[in-house]
Each structure stands twice: as C-alpha cells, then as structure tokens.
Amino acid sequence: MTKAIFCPTCKTTVLAENENFPFCSDRCRLLDLGAWASGDYKISSPILDPELLEEVEQSQLLAEARNNEDRWKH
Structure with missing residues (x-):
C-alpha cells in the first residue's frame, strides 16, 4: 500500500x-x-533547570518593571 x-x-x-x-x-x-x-518555526520545550528558570523569571520581571517605568514617564 x-x-x-x-x-x-x-x-x-x-x-x-x-x-x-x-x-x-x-x-x-x-x-x-x-x-x-528566518525563525518562523521554533522548537521549544519547558525549562527544567530551576536556576535557569529563576533567571528567566527575574529578567521578565525586570523587563516588566522597565516597561511600567517608561509608561509613567510619558
């Protein structure tokens, strides 16, 4: 077949x-x-390393804080 x-x-x-x-x-x-x-496709998997996960969360919080700070300036 x-x-x-x-x-x-x-x-x-x-x-x-x-x-x-x-x-x-x-x-x-x-x-x-x-x-x-061109990066249209991505293979992603969950982050399992606790230290790396904490680092990613910290950078997301910092980016969020910067965005909020920029909004208040304008």
Missing part, C-alpha cells in the same frame, strides 16, 4: 514515492527551509 500525506507547505497530497517527499515539490521544500532559516 502506498503511503500518502499532505505537503506541510501547501497541503497537496504527496505520495511516499515522490522524490521531494514529504513535500510535493522542490519549491515547497525551499519555502519550508526558508521559514526555518
């Missing part, structure tokens, strides 16, 4: 035998690569 999926870029049906699988064409493959290269 031939496996078929949808192209992640344009959603066209693609057969596993297609030379550009899982994309339907070289164009769709390059568009996807461009999206990765």
Whole structure:
C-alpha cells in the first residue's frame, strides 16, 4: 500500500514515492527551509533547570518593571 500525506507547505497530497517527499515539490521544500532559516518555526520545550528558570523569571520581571517605568514617564 502506498503511503500518502499532505505537503506541510501547501497541503497537496504527496505520495511516499515522490522524490521531494514529504513535500510535493522542490519549491515547497525551499519555502519550508526558508521559514526555518528566518525563525518562523521554533522548537521549544519547558525549562527544567530551576536556576535557569529563576533567571528567566527575574529578567521578565525586570523587563516588566522597565516597561511600567517608561509608561509613567510619558
């Protein structure tokens, strides 16, 4: 049985035998690569290191405080 999926870029049906699988064409493959290269796609995971998590929370609080301070100046 031939496996078929949808192209992640344009959603066209693609057969596993297609030379550009899982994309339907070289164009769709390059568009996807461009999206990765420009930062449109991101792989994120939860921060599990307690020290790093605390550092991130501190920087978020500082940024929030600066934003509030800027609002009061204007």
